[in-house]
C-alpha cells in the first residue's frame with residue numbers, strides 16, 4: 001500500500017472524516033445530478049464484472065452501495081430488479097438524492113460504522129472508497145463482513161499501484177516546498193488488495209485491474225504532458241488501451257470476494 005497526498009490548504013482545521021466529506025461534497029456539486037452518468041453504467045468494467053454474480057441472486061435481493069456518491073449505481077442496479085441502498089458520508093449529496101428520488105433508499109452515514117443490523121445484505125459494492133482513511137481499509141472491510149449474510153458477495157475497487165506510479169518513483173509526499181498537503185488515499189497492487197480482504201476474513205474470488213483507458217490517459221498526461229481534455233490525447237488513450245496489460249496501466253483494481261458461508 002502506498003500513500004497519495006493532495007494539496008489541501010483550505011482544509012487545515014478539518015479532521016479526516018470531515019475532510020473526506022467536504023472534498024466529495026465539492027466534487028459532486030460540480031458534477032450536478034446522476035442522470036448524465038446513468039446511461040454509461042452498463043458499459044463500465046464494474047458492471048460487466050459484477051452483473052454475472054448479481055444475476056445468481058434472487059430478484060429483490062438487498063444490496064448496499066457503500067460510498068454511493070451521486071447515486072447513479074443505486075438507481076441502475078434497482079432497475080435490474082434489486083433493492084439497493086445508497087450510503088454516503090456527504091450529507092448534502094444524500095439530502096439532494098432523498099429529495100429527487102424519494103422512492104429510493106439513500107442514507108447519510110459512514111461505511112466503517114453503518115448502524116445496519118448484522119447480515120442485512122446479500123451483496124455489497126463499493127467503488128473507490130475503502131482507500132480514503134490513513135489507518136487503512138480494515139475498518140471498512142470489517143464492517144462489510146459484518147453486514148453481509150453468510151455467502152454474501154463483496155465487490156470493492158481501490159486505486160491500482162500501476163506503472164505510472166512506479167515510473168514516478170516511490171515518492172510518499174510532495175516536496176515540502178509546495179503548499180500544505182494531507183493524506184488523500186492508498187494505492188494497492190493486486191496482491192495487496194487481495195491480501196487485505198483475506199486478512200479481513202473474506203474469501204477472494206478474483207482481483208481485476210479495471211479502467212485501462214483512464215490509466216493510459218493519466219499516463220499520457222503525467223509522462224508526456226498531454227492535456228486530458230485534448231481530443232488527440234483521448235483518441236490515443238482509446239487506441240492504446242486494448243494493447244496494454246491491465247496490471248501495468250489499470251487505474252483501479254476491483255476485487256470480488258465472498259463472506260464464508262461458515263465462520264472461519
Ligand SMILES: C[S@@+](CC[C@H](N)C(=O)[O-])C[C@H]1O[C@@H](n2cnc3c(N)ncnc32)[C@H](O)[C@@H]1O
Pocket residue numbers: 020021024025066067068069070087088089090109110111112126127128129132
Ligand atoms: C470515489 S467516490 C465514488 C462514488 C461512487 N461510488 C461512484 O463510483 O461514482 C467516493 C465516495 O465515497 C464517499 N465516502 C468516502 N468515505 C466514506 C465513508 N467512510 N463512508 C461513506 N461514504 C464515504 C465519498 O463521499 C464519495 O461520495
